[in-house]
Amino acid sequence: MIKQPLLLSKVNVVYAIVVGVMAVLPFVLDSRTMTILLTQFCIFAILAMSYDILLGYTGIISFGHAMFFGIGAYTTAIMLSDYGPSIGIFAVSIVVGIVLSAIISVISGALTLRLKSHFYAMFTLAISGLFLVLAEKWRTVTKGNDGFTFRAPELFRERLYFYFLVLICLVVVFILLKRIVASPFGKVLVAIRENEQRTRSLGYKTLGYKIIASVIAGAVASLAGSLYAISLRFVNTSVMTMDITLDALMMTIIGGVGTLIGPIIGAGVIEFAQHYLSGLAREYPIFERWIIFFGILYILAVIFFPRGIVGTVSLRYHEWKLKKGQKTKASVKLREKEIQR
Amino acid sequence: MELLISLTINGLATGMLIFLLAAGLTLIFGLMDVLNFAHGGLFVWGAYTGVFTYAWSNSFLVGIIVAILTGLVLGFITEKLIIKPVYGNHVQQILITLGFMLVLQEMIKVVFGPNGVPVKVPSYLAGSWQIGDLTIIKYRIFIIVVGFALFGVLYFILNRTKIGLVVRAGVMNREMTQALGINIKRVFLIVFMCGAALAALGGMLMAPYSGVVYAEMGMEYAILGFIVVVIGGMGSFQGSLLAAILVGLAGSFMAYYVPFLSVAVNMILMASVLIFRPQGLFTVAKG
Numbered sequence: 001m002i003k004q005p006l007l008l009s010k011v012n013v014v015y016a017i018v019v020g021v022m023a024v025l026p027f028v029l030d031s032r033t034m035t036i037l038l039t040q041f042c043i044f045a046i047l048a049m050s051y052d053i054l055l056g057y058t059g060i061i062s063f064g065h066a067m068f069f070g071i072g073a074y075t076t077a078i079m080l081s082d083y084g085p086s087i088g089i090f091a092v093s094i095v096v097g098i099v100l101s102a103i104i105s106v107i108s109g110a111l112t113l114r115l116k117s118h119f120y121a122m123f124t125l126a127i128s129g130l131f132l133v134l135a136e137k138w139r140t141v142t143k144g145n146d147g148f149t150f151r152a153p154e155l156f157r158e159r160l161y162f163y164f165l166v167l168i169c170l171v172v173v174f175i176l177l178k179r180i181v182a183s184p185f186g187k188v189l190v191a192i193r194e195n196e197q198r199t200r201s202l203g204y205k206t207l208g209y210k211i212i213a214s215v216i217a218g219a220v221a222s223l224a225g226s227l228y229a230i231s232l233r234f235v236n237t238s239v240m241t242m243d244i245t246l247d248a249l250m251m252t253i254i255g256g257v258g259t260l261i262g263p264i265i266g267a268g269v270i271e272f273a274q275h276y277l278s279g280l281a282r283e284y285p286i287f288e289r290w291i292i293f294f295g296i297l298y299i300l301a302v303i304f305f306p307r308g309i310v311g312t313v314s315l316r317y318h319e320w321k322l323k324k325g326q327k328t329k330a331s332v333k334l335r336e337k338e339i340q341r
Numbered sequence: 342m343e344l345l346i347s348l349t350i351n352g353l354a355t356g357m358l359i360f361l362l363a364a365g366l367t368l369i370f371g372l373m374d375v376l377n378f379a380h381g382g383l384f385v386w387g388a389y390t391g392v393f394t395y396a397w398s399n400s401f402l403v404g405i406i407v408a409i410l411t412g413l414v415l416g417f418i419t420e421k422l423i424i425k426p427v428y429g430n431h432v433q434q435i436l437i438t439l440g441f442m443l444v445l446q447e448m449i450k451v452v453f454g455p456n457g458v459p460v461k462v463p464s465y466l467a468g469s470w471q472i473g474d475l476t477i478i479k480y481r482i483f484i485i486v487v488g489f490a491l492f493g494v495l496y497f498i499l500n501r502t503k504i505g506l507v508v509r510a511g512v513m514n515r516e517m518t519q520a521l522g523i524n525i526k527r528v529f530l531i532v533f534m535c536g537a538a539l540a541a542l543g544g545m546l547m548a549p550y551s552g553v554v555y556a557e558m559g560m561e562y563a564i565l566g567f568i569v570v571v572i573g574g575m576g577s578f579q580g581s582l583l584a585a586i587l588v589g590l591a592g593s594f595m596a597y598y599v600p601f602l603s604v605a606v607n608m609i610l611m612a613s614v615l616i617f618r619p620q621g622l623f624t625v626a627k628g
Contacts, residue, residue: 061435063378111615118376118575119615121435122567126608129564133604242560246443253436289451295444302437303426 019171026160035159036231041271042166043227046173047244048251048263050220055249056257057181058213059193061117064124065248067104067131068218070240072097072225074135074142077235081150090153090230097222105218109211132240147236156230166227170264173220177260180216189213193258221248246291250298256308265309270294343475348593354481354550356589357488361543362566363573363581364495365536371512371576373529374431375424378438380540381563382445383419387412387541388554389453392460401463401549408545409538415445416537420530442560449556457555460548484546491539492582499578508532512576568611574621584622 026035047069054060075097076090083089104127112123135142142148156162180186191199192206200206229235238244247270248263255266277290305312366380387408395404423441427433461467462480470477499505510518511525519525547562548554569588573580588607596603614621 055432059432061432063439111612115615115619117431118370118435119571119619121378122376122571123611123615126564126568126611129561130605130608137604246439249436249439289447292444292447292451295440295447298440299423299437299444302433302440306433 019167022167023164026163032159035163037271037275039159039163039166039231041268042163042170043224043231044247044251044271045264045267046170046227047221047224047248048255048267049173049177049260050217050224051248052252052257052260052263053177053181053189053213053217053220055252056259056262057186057193058189058210059117059196060113060210060214061121062124062214062217063121063242063245064108064128064131065217065221066240066242066244067124067128068101068221069225069228069244069248070128070131070135070237071101071104072222072227073229073235073239074225075100075222076226076229077148077150078141080152081148085151085153087153087155090156090226094223094226097226098219101218101222102215105215106211109214110207113210113214114207128240128242128245132237135237135240142237145237147234147238149234152230152233162230166231169223169227173223174260174264177216177220181260185209185212190258250294252308253298253301254308256310256312257306259310259314262308262310269309343473344597346475347477348597349590350477350481350485352590352593353586354484354488354589355592356586357484358543358547358550359562359565359569359588360488360582360585361491361539361546362562363569363585364492364578365533365539366566367570367573367576367581368508368512368532368578369529369536370570372508372515372525372532373424373428375428375434376438377419377424377533377536378435378563379419379423379441379445380536380566381559381561382442383412383415383537383559384540384544384547384562385449385554385556385559386415386445386544387538388544388548388558389449389458391541391545392458392548392554393453395460395463401466405542405545408541412538412541413534415541416534417530419537420533424533442563446556446559449559455556457553459553461552462549466549480549484550487546491542495578504528504531565607568607570621571611572614572622574623577621577623580621580623 022038025038029035047065050068051062051065054062072094076093079089079093079096108120108123108127112119136144138144151157152162156165181189188199188204188206188209191202191204192209196206225239228239251266251270252263253266254269255264256262273294274290277293281290301308307315362380362384366377369375369377390411391404391408394407395401398404419438419441423437424434427437466480466483468479470479497505499509507518507523507528510521511523511528515525543562544554544559547558551558565588569581569584572587573582573584588610591606591610592603595606602609
């Protein structure tokens with residue numbers, strides 16, 4: 001387990017500075033493309049964080065995360081186009097999306113989470129495939145593959161305001177999830193990841209914990225989907241595709257599993273790299289298939305850097321501290337581990 | 342009556358194709374607890390290489406042979422490069438094979454182009470027989486025959502030969518088999534390559550059946566393969582045949598009688614198996 005550094009206040013100051021910089025960035029850059037890119041980054045950071053609750057903290061692999069994202073996106077889009085573009089409807093649609101996602105999480109979790117991890121991965125893959133087909137076939141509601149445009153609430157038609165909303169959501173979700181993983185409940189999740197049988201023998205009903213973790217992840221992913229729909233003011237079946245799940249997966253793995261800051265960094269890396277690589281694609285057609293590079297990077301990361309960017313950096317940092325003889329909580333832990341060996 | 346027969350034939354043909362995919366998956370899983378999410382990638386690579394050599398050489402048989410060879414080679418590469426480094430770690434295995442699936446699928450688009458490729462049924466398998474009101478498409482019968490023949494061959498190998506004995510023993514109890522002096526990893530490599538070749542062959546046979554190959558078909562059929570493996574029981578070879586036929590038949594009948602349920606029918610089957618019999622219809626006695 002990767003411990004956060006001891007001096008929490010120091011870290012918090014850094015976080016506050018980062019958020020401040022991000023809030024000022026659109027004014028400094030003053031470009032529409034950058035504002036949109038930053039908005040996308042925040043949305044996918046929320047999605048990746050929700051994914052990490054499952055993968056990094058509980059050790060559950062879900063291949064159906066796009067489903068929750070898609071449910072959020074479609075709920076918001078459909079409600080806004082049916083009942084008019086007001087902020088109230090938008091807020092209600094977020095809640096509806098979250099509730100729907102929670103119901104589906106509970107069902108699929110209750111069915112498969114008591115079995116081996118393969119089953120949940122397979123089942124979520126299959127059920128999200130089902131939802132994709134549903135979105136394609138249920139044309140009266142979803143307009144199928146063509147999708148439909150809708151009007152966003154007045155306030156959020158201004159890109160900048162919407163960016164602030166997304167940034168606030170990112171911060172709130174980050175703090176909430178941080179509280180959750182630091183709580184006794186979060187500790188049980190980590191215990192399940194490390195050794196489920198032992199956790200169960202300690203008297204925890206692990207199935208319930210796992211289901212709640214999947215509900216939290218699904219709900220947050222649905223929120224990300226709702227925001228995504230507003231950012232595009234358009235929705236089609238691409239929000240339900242495997243690509244979304246893979247994005248979340250790669251962001252989490254490359255950024256660092258088992259931390260919350262890791263997926264955010266991963267989201268940044270992938271969103272910006274994607275942007276520049278598709279720019280390069282105009283000159284070198286091979287970059288149109290940029291996903292291959294990420295795929296290979298991802299495979300290498302799974303084999304060689306299973307901790308991702310954040311995990312590897314923090315490990316190196318603590319090793320370095322250890323060498324210098326400085327004691328932090330984490331470096332003491334490292335030393336204990338070395339002695340045990 | 343005619344309708345029932347032709348629906349049954351459709352279902353059986355689809356079921357056989359899924360079986361080719363699922364047979365490898367289930368044995369790979371049974372032997373080493375590896376769930377290969379890249380299996381669909383092998384399926385689609387078999388389809389594409391086979392289709393292109395078929396178009397180039399004008400011989401369906403050459404296409405099939407090339408597809409099988411592709412499967413063997415890719416199976417070897419996958420096992421050595423992708424499965425081996427993370428052997429024993431479930432989470433990493435699932436993650437890495439899915440990543441490889443993605444790479445395989447995108448590589449298809451780079452090598453063969455992003456658009457679907459139409460495929461014709463070879464002349465000697467094209468057309469249909471007319472019996473009264475009943476139209477039987479020859480190529481479907483061909484698939485069913487090939488599927489059952491392959492099942493027979495595999496069944497014979499698994500139950501009557503030395504290597505089959507080793508594989509079955511490995512599925513039942515890996516440690517014990519190893520303790521008896523059998524290099525289970527080499528057996529696993531062979532099974533993995535054969536499973537990959539079966540998937541590739543399935544892809545190639547699929548191509549004229551659906552009339553078009555496209556990069557995403559790997560994932561679509563892999564999902565069906567997973568459903569079959571869950572229903573049939575992970576590690577059970579016979580189970581995968583039965584479940585594949587069940588899924589194929591359910592799909593074809595539902596598509597005709599209750600079209601709106603046809604998408605969901607496989608999920609319903611899988612969910613009910615998971616609720617009432619999570620170990621699958623057939624279970625392998627794990628000792």
